[in-house]
Amino acid sequence: MLFRNILFFMGESWKNLFRNGWMSLASIGVVAVTLFILSVFVLINMNVHHLTEVIEQDVEIALYIDEEATSDEREQLVENLRNHPEIKKADFVSKEEGLERLRDQLGEENGLLEGYENPEDNPLRDAYEISMHDPEAVSSVAREIETYPAVGGVEFGEDVVENLFDFTGVLQVTVMGLMVALALTATFLISHTIRLTVMLRKREITIMKYVGATNWFIRWPFLFEGFNLGLLGTVIPLVGIYFGYESVLQWIDANLKFFPSLIPLETAMGQVIILVVPLGMALGIIGSLISMGRYLKV
Amino acid sequence: MIEAVNVTKKYNDGNQALKKVSFLIDRGEFVFLVGQSGAGKSTLFKMIIKELVPTSGTLKVFGRDVSRLRGKEVSVLRRNIGIVFQDFRLLEEKTVYDNIAFAMRASGASPREMRKRIPQVLEQVGLKKKVYSRVNELSGGELQRAGIARAISNRPAMIVADEPTGNLDPQTSMDIIKLLRNINVKGTTVLVATHDQQIVDELKKRVIYLEEGRIVGDQEKGAYVRAL
Ligand SMILES: Nc1ncnc2c1ncn2[C@@H]1O[C@H](COP(=O)(O)OP(=O)(O)OP(=O)(O)O)[C@@H](O)[C@H]1O
Ligand SMILES: [Mg+2]
Numbered sequence: 214m215l216f217r218n219i220l221f222f223m224g225e226s227w228k229n230l231f232r233n234g235w236m237s238l239a240s241i242g243v244v245a246v247t248l249f250i251l252s253v254f255v256l257i258n259m260n261v262h263h264l265t266e267v268i269e270q271d272v273e274i275a276l277y278i279d280e281e282a283t284s285d286e287r288e289q290l291v292e293n294l295r296n297h298p299e300i301k302k303a304d305f306v307s308k309e310e311g312l313e314r315l316r317d318q319l320g321e322e323n324g325l326l327e328g329y330e331n332p333e334d335n336p337l338r339d340a341y342e343i344s345m346h347d348p349e350a351v352s353s354v355a356r357e358i359e360t361y362p363a364v365g366g367v368e369f370g371e372d373v374v375e376n377l378f379d380f381t382g383v384l385q386v387t388v389m390g391l392m393v394a395l396a397l398t399a400t401f402l403i404s405h406t407i408r409l410t411v412m413l414r415k416r417e418i419t420i421m422k423y424v425g426a427t428n429w430f431i432r433w434p435f436l437f438e439g440f441n442l443g444l445l446g447t448v449i450p451l452v453g454i455y456f457g458y459e460s461v462l463q464w465i466d467a468n469l470k471f472f473p474s475l476i477p478l479e480t481a482m483g484q485v486i487i488l489v490v491p492l493g494m495a496l497g498i499i500g501s502l503i504s505m506g507r508y509l510k511v
Numbered sequence: 512m513i514e515a516v517n518v519t520k521k522y523n524d525g526n527q528a529l530k531k532v533s534f535l536i537d538r539g540e541f542v543f544l545v546g547q548s549g550a551g552k553s554t555l556f557k558m559i560i561k562e563l564v565p566t567s568g569t570l571k572v573f574g575r576d577v578s579r580l581r582g583k584e585v586s587v588l589r590r591n592i593g594i595v596f597q598d599f600r601l602l603e604e605k606t607v608y609d610n611i612a613f614a615m616r617a618s619g620a621s622p623r624e625m626r627k628r629i630p631q632v633l634e635q636v637g638l639k640k641k642v643y644s645r646v647n648e649l650s651g652g653e654l655q656r657a658g659i660a661r662a663i664s665n666r667p668a669m670i671v672a673d674e675p676t677g678n679l680d681p682q683t684s685m686d687i688i689k690l691l692r693n694i695n696v697k698g699t700t701v702l703v704a705t706h707d708q709q710i711v712d713e714l715k716k717r718v719i720y721l722e723e724g725r726i727v728g729d730q731e732k733g734a735y736v737r738a739l
Contacts, residue, residue, distance in 0.1 A: 217621070217622065221616065416600070416602065417602065417613070419600070420600055420602070420613070420614060420617070421614075421617040422589070423560070423589060423594050423600070424589065424590070424594075424614040424615075424617050424618045424661075424665070425585075425586040425587065425588070425589035425590035425591075425617070425618045425619075425665075426586065426617035426618060427582075427583055427586045428582065428586075430617060430619075431617075
């Protein structure tokens with residue numbers, strides 16, 4: 214394509230966009246809404262994952278060893294834990310270490326642990342702290358290792374983990390459905406806007422055909438128009454998301470002192486831009502391709 | 512330039528607009544195509560520029576079978592044919608200059624060529640003083656001059672004009688047909704479909720007579736009414 218033609222096509226496409234004022238605005242609006250919802254969803258999703266990872270580090274199974282277990286059974290247990298594919302690592306914590314930790318946590322001045330100085334009186338049991346490769350497997354693995362020999366009991370944060378994954382699962386399906394519907398509406402509106410331009414420019418198009426313009430010479434301005442509509446549709450959500458997310462971060466910072474920190478603004482925006490800008494362009498181009506397929510057969 | 516052999520055109524509704532039409536038009540000729548309304552003149556012109564394709568038979572333009580032309584080749588064909596319309600087909604809100612520039616750009620001319628060529632063609636059609644007038648300020652004759660200026664801007668080898676004087680008064684019609692004759696004298700093949708007896712009789716050029724889709728006569732130095 215010649216450079217002077219590119220300039221010409223872009224100029225034409227902007228003229229067309231302004232000529233169709235209201236339709237263009239509607240198209241841009243729907244693209245903007247689509248991409249805004251997508252961005253919000255992506256941010257929520259990213260942060261849920263981020264928070265899950267933070268929580269995940271605490272999600273471990275505590276396995277208590279049966280006091281009565283023989284040393285053979287204990288060896289068998291170690292072997293089983295080592296060979297389990299889902300288990301990342303299993304750290305042995307003796308009951309003495311356990312008591313020591315408890316002291317640290319409760320503080321020296323706390324009198325709750327008085328009377329346990331004598332090792333014989335230690336109320337705790339030997340344990341393994343187990344972490345997983347996949348946190349979603351926690352409950353099934355917990356149930357499985359409960360049946361191993363020498364196991365006196367198993368504890369894990371069952372409810373929190375499962376609910377977190379359920380929530381994101383349902384949210385994902387709902388938002389995906391909504392997204393698809395909105396994206397279809399957006400492409401439909403864009404193709405409609407372009408069709409409007411094609412109608413308005415019918416005379417020009419006919420003349421161009423008669424004087425021997427190539428198909429692509431006629432089509433390019435319409436492709437650019439769709440592209441512009443899509444691109445303009447990304448500006449509003451990006452600006453909105455930037456300021457919106459910034460104020461959410463500030464609010465959390467000011468009001469929820471102990472809430473784990475969310476993904477920082479720059480990182481989050483980077484992800485959103487990478488996703489939203491190409492998608493906006495794609496919606497625009499697909500929209501104009503649809504209307505061209507239908508109305509610009511040369 | 513044009514070689515038609517048994518060209519037949521049947522529209523989708525079954526209407527047979529042309530029936531086994533054969534003729535030959537050489538480089539540099541001036542040819543009138545006359546016949547009653549509905550005789551098939553416009554249909555034939557549309558096939559020459561490949562707006563339509565023959566249902567059967569072969570139509571060769573510039574030595575190439577138009578039915579076989581694809582994509583870009585159709586563009587090349589049309590760039591070599593200047594088309595003049597009864598209703599002018601100009602862009603009302605643009606100036607004469609911009610109308611021609613619009614067409615030249617669409618057919619691939621550079622801005623430099625346009626600046627050089629547009630004054631030339633306007634001079635040739637006698638419209639130099641209206642370069643920057645808007646099209647909706649022009650008279651009928653001026654409109655057709657602008658249309659012809661546009662048609663010759665790409666230096667086409669051939670001009671096809673479908674009832675170019677259909678919307679003009681007799682005197683203006685004579686001026687326009689003489690303009691086309693002058694263009695023809697410089698070497699461009701000209702093909703004119705018309706109902707206008709006056710212009711055909713004045714020029715005394717070759718006339719092809721169409722009647723209900725058939726060629727019923729073809730005379731050198733013919734008149735509007737076919738000599739028997
Ligand atoms: N798109 C079409 N579909 C069906 N029939 C058509 C179509 N265009 C033209 N015809 C028919 O084909 C025949 C030839 O039409 P055409 O326009 O070629 O005639 P013409 O000689 O140009 O007439 P006029 O002098 O009125 O312009 C007519 O019977 C017309 O009704
Ligand atoms: Mg006709």
